[in-house]
Amino acid sequence: MRATAQLLEDGQDLDLLARRLSVLADPRRLRILFAVHAHPGIRSSDLARVTGALESTTSHALALLRGSGWLRTEQDGREVHYQLADPLGHRILHEIGSSHLPGVEHRT
């Protein structure tokens, strides 16, 4: 048991990890992440459309997903494009069954 206890002690910050994972506990936010994963660079107006949500609901969810480290944005003139923020998010999305569209490559 000592080795297991030691492994937990040496491990990462589980408070921080739990906070990040808590953002996944919502089907609308999962839908947004699946859509960004399928279509990297998607705009927020298109995200609202493909997820079937109001733009205001989508904006709120996007702010939360950015603030918690799941998404990042790229500005292109007046347009804001959404990407997955890091490889961890990318790998977890694959594990939970999220796919790319055909021809889309990893960009994170």
Next chain:
Amino acid sequence: MRATAQLLEDGQDLDLLARRLSVLADPRRLRILFAVHAHPGIRSSDLARVTGALESTTSHALALLRGSGWLRTEQDGREVHYQLADPLGHRILHEIGSSHLPGVEHRT
């Protein structure tokens, strides 16, 4: 956009997935999952000890982790041993930085 919307529609039940993932939003429950992953077959009394929690708190968390599909039990006489319940849980734990103890093999 139509392909992305179609992909979301064809996808799995995101309500169910969000409910399962919501269980990860707690550092004590993550600590238990990390310990079961490190040491498959661990008993609940040892789980309480290595995670530094009360046995009552641990029992409550274990019931939730079983009910939400993360853990399963094996009875051995009077002892109850905990295992990860499925390969998805196993893979997600690896992604979020949970390791086996040396010599421990996948059993799910």
